[in-house]
Amino acid sequence: MSLTTTKGDAERVYRDWDDALGRKDVEAAIALYAPNCVLESPLVSHLLNAQRGVVEGRENLREFVRLVFARTPPARKRYREGFFTDGRRLIWE
Numbered sequence: 836m837s838l839t840t841t842k843g844d845a846e847r848v849y850r851d852w853d854d855a856l857g858r859k860d861v862e863a864a865i866a867l868y869a870p871n872c873v874l875e876s877p878l879v880s881h882l883l884n885a886q887r888g889v890v891e892g893r894e895n896l897r898e899f900v901r902l903v904f905a906r907t908p909p910a911r912k913r914y915r916e917g918f919f920t921d922g923r924r925l926i927w928e
Contacts, residue, residue, distance in 0.1 A: 845920040859904040868893045
């Protein structure tokens with residue numbers, strides 16, 4: 836079964852993730868991911884000292900998100916505008 840989301844669903848996840856980052860609430864961020872999620876980022880290799888820039892599964896993602904939140908400077912400035920989605924994947928920079 837393939838789960839497809841609406842643009843409104845994607846927008847909610849995009850905004851809720853940003854809110855979790857602002858509050859540094861790891862559990863709120865993790866709750867936004869499916870149990871079988873896959874996250875790809877060059878930060879994975881850097882922060883986890885891993886060969887691949889991929890984290891698979893929500894439980895494995897927790898440590899990565901914890902490190903991202905811990906290393907986000909207090910005066911966080913992001914110039915994020917919008918996201919891309921195909922109804923299954925949500926991508927933003």
